[in-house]
Amino acid sequence: MQEVTAEILIERVWAYCEKILSGEIKACQKHKWAVQRFFKDVEALADSECPFYYDAEAVLDFYEWARQFRHVEGILAGEPIELTDFQLFIAANVYGFFKKENGARRFRKVYIQLARKNAKSQFLALMASYEVFPTTEKHRVFIAGWSREQSDEVYQAILEQLQHAPILEGKYTSANGRVKKYKTNSIIQPLSREARKLGDGKNPSLGIVDEYHAHETSEIYDVLDSGMVARRSPLMAIITTAGFNMERPCFKEYKYTSKILDPDADTENDDYFVMICELDPDDDIKDESNWIKANPIVATYPEGMESLRSALKVALEVPEKMRSFLTKNMNRWVDQKDNGYMKMSKWRACSGEIPDLENMAVYLGLDLSMTTDLTSVGWVGVLDGIYYVGQHSFMPEGRAKEKMATDKVPYDLWKEMGYITYTPGDAVDYQIVEKWIIEFIYKHRFRPQETAYDKWNALHLAQRLESKGHTMVEIPQRINHLSLPTKDFRQKVYDGKVVHGDDPVLNWAINNAIMKIDPQENIMLDKAKSPQRIDPAAAVINAYARAMYHETNQKVDLNAHFMSDNFSF
Template identity: 60%
Template sequence: MNWVLERVFSYCDDILNGKINACKKHIWAVKRFIKDFEDCQKDDSPFYFDEEVAEDFYWFAREFKHVEGVLAGEPVELTDYQLFKAVNIFCFKKRHNNARRFRKIYDQVARKNAKSQFLAIVSAYINFLGEEKQRAFIAGWTRDQSSEVYEAVRTGIQSSELLEGKWKEAYGKIEILRNHSVIIPLSKEARKTGDGKNPSVGIVDEYHAHETSEIYDVLVSGMVARKEPLMFIITTAGFDLSRPCFREYEYVSNILDPDSEVENDDYFVMICELDKDDDIKNESNWIKANPIVATYPEGIESIKSELKIALEVPEKMRSFLTKNMDIWVDMKENGYMPMSKWDECGVDEAPDVKEFMLFPGLDLSQTTDLTSIGMVFNLGDGKYHIRQHSFMPEEKFKERMRTDKVRYDLWADQGYLTLTPGSVVDYNYIESYIINLRSEGFYIVEVPYDKWNASHLAQNLENEGFLPVEIPQAIRQLSEPTKSFRTEVFQKNITHEKDPLLRWAINNAVLKIDDQENIMISKSKSKNRIDPIAAVINGFARARVAVPEVNLNDHILSEEFSF
């Protein structure tokens, strides 16, 4: 066993015996490595371990020099944590063709832990030393994201005397002269996604910021013909659990989990995060998410400074948790509420709410889009039950599925959405739905509505004996019900039936805030549709001020009624 490998195994021992404080998933990754290494010694293993590669990678990395800070001009000295990752990625090989075992990498760690530096070394190592022509694509969602790792590659190889004269840069890409390999930055913003480019290496940087998996999917699909492709996701935690990165995070976490049945021999996973019940104020926990930054005084001071700001300015806490502690937080910037709070209010069995006052709020969007009824039942004693039903024109919903990237068809099958004939929503369906609620015995007190596009419908409902009540859509008028609804959710005074369409809308909702700290959910600021929660808030605006009444129809029909 060479000295680099001895360092790695010593690091693994320190993780397992607690000398180095590590999160649960980091420990799982170490145990997986040790088991895989031991399995490789068996004759029937499909893999073998090439320990010479460990030294090769180490010495190649030292060709890079630090270009700024107190270490400027000094060779890069890989940490034990970085060597652990490198040994996993490059030393496990397939017996039948000598190709690398791992085809995919998921690497999640807090910021400032030398992610870009490590990726630059990996990318250069494969491209400069590969025998065949390599095509490495560095993919961010924006130009700035994709250029960060690309700049790190260029800066790194510029600092290497060994690589001097062995590459050139032209037209925004690096070309290696010996084998004509190329390193190219991509981004969705620049409308460059590498489609059909036959990539051998794909690096998706800050995947949590990618709104869709489009770039990732294109790169993976283009690697089919490659003998040993490497698809590398590197990211910190994010704050939008509807994005593809969180789904990938959940999947790869199961790969590591020894109690999970999920197995994937092609996928290497490294996650450094705080564990669920860790105290963010306890400095000894910080190394779990910061395997490099939390090992030297300046790094500790930097985290301490960020925490102080986050504790004093609550809106900064989300960024601290995701970027510094690498914890997934289910709340976008200016998002309406953490979805974990909403989920806690869900019930598995629908309650009988017919005897309680119902306020079906209306939000009539453009006739070609989603239109919603938000049903708020006042249960008395400060408790409320929430439902919604939405409508969408049948001829538009497939187009909306493509643009919104959600399963409207599934929600229609589940009964949360009605697809109306034609290319526009016929408001007669909304009117009929409310009339049917009454005929089924629901106690409708008022019909709160946004007057936009609703004047004719309100008149029809009034002719049918309902009491329509306009809810002004101004921030001063909507601020109190919007704040109050959120407060009732936090205090678990709200129940709901886990409607996925309503949950999606709440997760989409972004707040508009004025100088007096009045708030309202804003369709212009929200990237996706929020009509169901807008309708619920319209209903709640009246339900919250209502005095509980007896449903006279039910009372007359009950055994308690008599003259």
């Protein structure tokens, strides 16, 4: 067998890159950009002013380290780990570039996004053990999952690798949920938010954030990142699949790192290595030749392709499985939850300028929740077949800090932006809500056509508004009453006939909304199952339940309809 040298490895990497750019190996646009970035970085090394140098021997070290371990499952179980060309390309970037000023690694951060079952845990385990064992320095490696189960998955992969590596026998102990190297007291430890173990703030040298798409906030990432300040050559590695919640920190990281790769974007970060493998927007998921774009390893062997075929077949037969197939197997971000109400890409496309309301027919909607929670007023203005929508919400000032901690959203910022009003004390003062409605009407010079309300918590306010001349219409919060307006509002969004002002509170509520579906396929927004508050969206739906009839002059008297012989539960 030919001896592997640093030169041979770099030739492998270079040949792989050329195959990506020539199309011999099919790859997504961002994968191609990553290769172009590598070529550009290597060419820049010839300039004496370049702040970096390249050490091919360091890449060989990582490659040889990987060969000390064996595959522990799958068709290669028992065989030495031989890095694939794709893995070697990542290693050539992460472990090859160094800073001239201090010999530290160039890349301090790594973002890798690819589909599941592409040896993600195996590669993370190699990174973790490489950080600790072939060195005389003391290192601390933390694996951060949102849940203990998630962080344990990578940790168990590390343990399995170590247990199948004869060269490490007797050199470490694994007890109390951590690996400890005898000679240096270096550790590898899983962390999780729920266990409240966040690295003790003690100088991690390698932080691994696994499946970042599942992290509801960036708190674990932030703790690890801030703890690395004193390290000369720290590394923060995010390796994840795509997700379906665009409000979580991973999607923001995905958008940012995509700009780092894009040669036409004015975003540069020499400290950040990025590799994203995904289907391109216009790719046909049924075209098997596209699958390698998201599956640079799985799609290279027959058993992997067969597993993808099987997953696609299930997704096509059971639509509820399609979201999982697209995110986990095709690495596409999908902006809809299970039973999620709205495709957020459609909603975002409806963002626009709101004209003066005085020229519209305006309907108001109330969603007055418990006085200690968020309370919302929604409005829908109708003009020339277009529905202009917005909201304003109220939060008791005495509960605001508590709600920001539990809801993980910036109510204080939204207050400063004018989308929320704080009311004094620990409960929402409905007199302030009433005053805001009156002032809103006066400011925008319109007379509301109708004000729709849920009588739960709102009956007294409805009576007060009615005494001031408002036409009040009760909207029972039952699925057979709300299904039509809930479905029709969504369809109007998809048809581009709704305009909203990019209100972050309403965007948040729409994204949170989960549907309740009955056997007759009636739907309504489900507050009980929605992970966070949907009150602003519910208020808008209440208003739309009346506004939807304006254009066709089918102004149905709901109160009379509910009392008629034609209505039944």
